[in-house]
Amino acid sequence: MPVHQDLQKITDRIVARSAKSRETYLERMSAARGKGPSRGHLSCSGQAHAFAAAGPDQGELATGQGGNLGIVTAYNDMLSAHQPFERYPTLIRDAVRANGSTAQVAGGVPAMCDGVTQGEAGMELSLFSRDLIAMAAGIALSHNTFDASVYLGVCDKIVPGLVIGAQVFGHLPAVFIPAGPMTSGLQNDEKAKVRQKFAAGECGRDELMAAEMAAYHGPGTCTFYGTANTNQMLMEFMGLHLPSSSFINPGAEVRDALTIEAAHRALSLSDLGDNYTPVCEILSEKTFVNGMVGLMATGGSTNLLIHLIAMARAGGIILDWQDFSDVSDIVPLLARVYPNGLADVNHFHAAGGLGYMIGELLGAGLLHPDTKTIAGDGLHNYTQEPFMEDGALAWRAGTSKSLNERILRPASEPFATSGGLKRLSGSLGTSVIKISAVDPAHHVIEAPVRVFHDQDEVKAAFKAGEFTGDVIVVVRFQGPKANGMPELHSLTPMLGILQGRGYKVALVTDGRMSGASGKVPAAIHVSPEALDGGPIAYLQDGDVLRLDAATGTLEILTHGVLDREAVTADMSHNNYGTGRELFAPFRNAVGTADTGATVFGS
Numbered sequence: 019m020p021v022h023q024d025l026q027k028i029t030d031r032i033v034a035r036s037a038k039s040r041e042t043y044l045e046r047m048s049a050a051r052g053k054g055p056s057r058g059h060l061s062c063s064g065q066a067h068a069f070a071a072a073g074p075d076q077g078e079l080a081t082g083q084g085g086n087l088g089i090v091t092a093y094n095d096m097l098s099a100h101q102p103f104e105r106y107p108t109l110i111r112d113a114v115r116a117n118g119s120t121a122q123v124a125g126g127v128p129a130m131c132d133g134v135t136q137g138e139a140g141m142e143l144s145l146f147s148r149d150l151i152a153m154a155a156g157i158a159l160s161h162n163t164f165d166a167s168v169y170l171g172v173c174d175k176i177v178p179g180l181v182i183g184a185q186v187f188g189h190l191p192a193v194f195i196p197a198g199p200m201t202s203g204l205q206n207d208e209k210a211k212v213r214q215k216f217a218a219g220e221c222g223r224d225e226l227m228a229a230e231m232a233a234y235h236g237p238g239t240c241t242f243y244g245t246a247n248t249n250q251m252l253m254e255f256m257g258l259h260l261p262s263s264s265f266i267n268p269g270a271e272v273r274d275a276l277t278i279e280a281a282h283r284a285l286s287l288s289d290l291g292d293n294y295t296p297v298c299e300i301l302s303e304k305t306f307v308n309g310m311v312g313l314m315a316t317g318g319s320t321n322l323l324i325h326l327i328a329m330a331r332a333g334g335i336i337l338d339w340q341d342f343s344d345v346s347d348i349v350p351l352l353a354r355v356y357p358n359g360l361a362d363v364n365h366f367h368a369a370g371g372l373g374y375m376i377g378e379l380l381g382a383g384l385l386h387p388d389t390k391t392i393a394g395d396g397l398h399n400y401t402q403e404p405f406m407e408d409g410a411l412a413w414r415a416g417t418s419k420s421l422n423e424r425i426l427r428p429a430s431e432p433f434a435t436s437g438g439l440k441r442l443s444g445s446l447g448t449s450v451i452k453i454s455a456v457d458p459a460h461h462v463i464e465a466p467v468r469v470f471h472d473q474d475e476v477k478a479a480f481k482a483g484e485f486t487g488d489v490i491v492v493v494r495f496q497g498p499k500a501n502g503m504p505e506l507h508s509l510t511p512m513l514g515i516l517q518g519r520g521y522k523v524a525l526v527t528d529g530r531m532s533g534a535s536g537k538v539p540a541a542i543h544v545s546p547e548a549l550d551g552g553p554i555a556y557l558q559d560g561d562v563l564r565l566d567a568a569t570g571t572l573e574i575l576t577h578g579v580l581d582r583e584a585v586t587a588d589m590s591h592n593n594y595g596t597g598r599e600l601f602a603p604f605r606n607a608v609g610t611a612d613t614g615a616t617v618f619g620s
Contacts, residue, residue, distance in 0.1 A: 020383055022382070024348045028344050029386070032306070032307065036334060040333070041334070042334060043188070043298070044298060050188075055165055057079070057082065072120065083118065084114075086163060087110065087114055087120065087121040087284055088124035089124060090123075090124055090125055090183070091106070091171075092180070094129055099197060100171070101237045102197040102237050103170045113282060122163075124167070126158075127155055129151075132505055137473065137507075138596070139598065143502060144175060145175065146601050148325065148616075149179065149616055150179070151175060151176055151180060152182035165289065167184065167193075168192070168284050172197055174321060181329045181332070185301060191284050191285075191287035191294075193259075193283055197237075197268055198239065199238045199267060199363050200237060200241060200268070205362075207360055209233040210511075241362035245322070248318035251264060255376065255385075275404070276404060284392075287392065299390050300390045301330075305390075306326065306335055310341065314349040314437020315350065316351075316355070317438055317455070320543075321532075324530075326342075328616040331613075331616070339612055343439065345437065346438065351433045351436070353425065354425055355425065357455050358438075358536075361422075361424070366426060369425040370422075374418070376397060381429065401415065403415075438455075442567070442571060442572040443572070444572045447546055447552050449544040450541070453567045455536045457537065460524075461539065463488075463523070463565045464575070465524070466562050467491070470494075473509055476509055477509070489521065492554065492563075493506060493527040494528055494544075494548035495587045496527055497545075497550070498609070500528070500549040500587075505530045524540065525538060526554070526563065526572070549587075550610075551584045553579075555584040561575075561579055604617050
């Protein structure tokens, strides 16, 4: 099937827009390849330092006979998604040692949980942690003693940060290794109902705590389709995971087998052999377009509208929100996974998962089939699935039929004809909205605004009973320069309650929502942000906005708003506490949301 002509046009304009920066990047990677790993050129003292703790691998490292694999890990045992990585370095070292190669943990990167920090001061470090992770990955590999690299990471900012870091060392092969989702617990919709009851004062904290513990109950990624699991999907669509490996639970025999195979695969792609495949060649313009297609077809997290732009720029590729919106217009929604449905990612995987979906999209001409991947040339490799046969990892063709069409549908009979992500433009600037879980009755909201400078102010107003009619809640001074662009997902339960009372409700903010955003329309990532004097800084209580997801517009209807002086805010309270004082350089240097909200510039 030829590639859809509109998808090709989007790709062609990205290629044209990125031509100069992409060429410069690839020239740098070619030069880095020419220099090669420096361990053979290190002084004897330098080599001794690098190999001192390598135990039985010291001799192999010193002679330089075999390949050396660098492991960059986000392991910690506070986060369920990353706890399984504790065992991975041992698995990897043992696996490659059997083939005469070596592996070393090059370094660790921080991994924080947006669920733990939701509504807390720590959330103001979350977005910045992505760029810090990229820097930490760079430090890990800066010793330049590795022939290939593997990356152990799952959650919201960790995978994007690792991808950015991997591209700085883009002359090396890079394989991303997942840990998988936790097994299914309390259904996500039941958990959400308890949250709403608690927000309405209809149940106590003991009932809320019991529900949360039943939902988040063991090792692995959270089972709803938020940013973490969207990341895992992307790594398959973009060819950096082994096929169908993203959603296999921790502890499964095939999970360990895939980790071992990933280590072998990384070294097999190094410049030591005949199959050299550096990550700079895998992460092409076509690959990023395939990632955007996956985002739309699965109804993925809005956070990736920032992260994919930052990830692409690290490789000299320039994306913008219009690209996402245009891809969304032509890509059908093929999955219903919570919060866009009742199923979780385990149910999605059982129904056919990413392998089935990739096959459907390839058949419809909605993916570039000719990308390079760690599994070989061509995205058709990702229609396969792994299984164990006589104790060994093997591969077979995945299902060509959905095993549950309430969760996963063919491209010919989608849940919706578009992906549900839209760019909004108008007199309030530019922003984005995810409508895949929003009832069409709520796609257009015209209402007076209530303006807040802090999410806690919104919660206080709700508790005081101040919302008694249609309202667009505006939460400003939440952009990257103001306070690190925290997620405002903790507002979702109360906004859902207002919607349930029959009011027309929407959220407009220069901050972010979570990948778990759901049924309330939310215009997010508003740019320019309030701290930069964007139009959102001119609004007052009672001004009327019109949010129209159908036409892709967000307009100020009240006359004379932009003739006022922009409101300013005292942000000094965001500058200290919970580590925030350490991130002043990030707040001062960060770019705009529509360019990836990154400190690395363009």
